[in-house]
Amino acid sequence: MSVATETPVAGIADAHKAGDWLLIATAVLLCVWVLLPIYLLIVNALSSPDQVTAFPKRFFPSFDLGSLSFFINFAGVARALWNSVIVATLTMILAIGFGAPAGYALSRFDFPGKGTFRFLVLMTRAFPLPLLALPLAVMFIRTGLDDTAIGLALVHTTLALPFAVLITFSLFSCIPVELEEAAWTLGCTRWQAFRKVILPLALPGIAASAVFAFTISWNEVFAAAVLTIENRTLTAFLLQSLGESPLYLKFAGGAALVVPALIFIFAVRKYLFAMWGIANR
């Protein structure tokens, strides 16, 4: 009797336990998948050239800044870095300038084709950039936009815009429309209500979305490599010059690219979750 009742319970407990282990194992595997390359990159960037090629590896870096400082002082790096900052800043301004109004419109108004529009916004991500790069390059050369920061920023804006729209859409959707209506009844025009009530509440999220657009541009390499020659961004510059460099310099360059992007994304992570409809409060 007791055996008959206990067995299924024990079976369920076992199944739960196995499920727990599976979950933990998967989580660990995914963390290692993401974190191990970053760890290796940073360890090697902070090691001396000898240590990079040596075996076995040291677990902790020796904090030798030799390769990093060599990399920073390498001819053209400073200029490429400056180009990257300019292009990313332009991208950020354009993406928010176009994306935030679109996000606001999506969250507040019902218009025909709203669902289709949202879908199309996502669909733009499905276009492979290499397919567009050649015609774009031709067009840019004709219009004189090739090899300029604004030209590249326009391409990066296309990449960043869908995210800017979706993030700001979810941000504005989280702000009750009654707050705006209350402001209207208290004497505000539509614009005043937006500026005095909605904007202060949405500002942290908009800033986060801006940082995300910045990061997309910062990390983008293909369009940058195709569309710029003299005014290379850091990614394009590294792609070109580090291919032939020694290993320790590749690590230093990689770290210089990855670390700022990681810090940005980490700072705005909670708003990026909001993009997928998870509450951001």
Added chain:
Amino acid sequence: MAEIAIKGVAKRFGGFTALHQVDLTIADQEFMVLLGASGCGKTTLLRIVAGLERPSQGEVWIGGRRVDHLPPRERGIAMVFQNYAVFPHLSVFENIAFGLRMKKLPQQEVERRVNRTAELMHIEQLLKRYSGQLSGGQRQRVAVARALAMEPDVILMDEPLSNLDALLRLEMRAELKGVLAASKTTTIYVTHDQVEAMSLADRIAVMHQGRIVQSASPVEVYRNPAARFVGSFIGNPPMNFIPATKAENGSWTVAGLTLSGPKSDKPRIEFAIRPEDVDAGGEGLRATVRVIEPLGPHTLVTCDVEGGLFRAILDSNASVQVGDDLRLAPKPDRIRWFDPETTNAL
């Protein structure tokens, strides 16, 4: 002086008609309650008066001025929302001052008005706090204070108490009534709670499926429902309805009882009576007791009359048993009759 006149206002959302040709006049300083079940159009009507919704046709007049083409800020109204809509990024003081600052009043006047209304709503100790640090009841007080500080001609309230718990709702109800009476504004108050409507209103407009079925004083709405819906919606338990068939010389037979009733050429009409307007014993409606619920001051008895449910409120001393055959005598002056087709009172 702010009389509100709603003239032939209709509202359609695509193929759905939320309001059919509504006419309603609200006198200066009157407390008008729009009462109805959810989806009856009461909130839509309020939002049209506020200017948050445009009517598909018809006119809205406030204080002798046509306002239906004006935005909310130019209508001389203030509104209290169901979920309070207290601005989370501003302190309580700045919330109450918000509308006054929009009017560009001098700082001294802003402070005077904020302090006065905060005192009125008993929130003067909360002025430095933010919405997140307030309870539901306190937020409600801030929302009302913010509306009152505007010293508007008209205050519009959209179910302001429905998010509060029962005890707090009772307390706020009495307080609102006092504060609004003292402020001498015209008020439109939307609710689905009939008790709230009865206790607050000078006049109740009962709405059903986008129409105003009756607008009259609370007692009138309760005693003389203009339509079957009003009788069945207002009152807890609601009115009882029993079919009546035509008898000799203009009288009607109702559950074994012959009563003189209205003239009608229809063979069947409906007899209606409130549960508290019947007495047990004597000449009355034939009823079989199904359920007995002693409620303290009185006893609620659910019976079977003519195959339908009938609720009667009897004295708690009445000795009735489940299965008893009762005679329930209706008070003659409280009997109402309805046309079963138009559902209007006869």
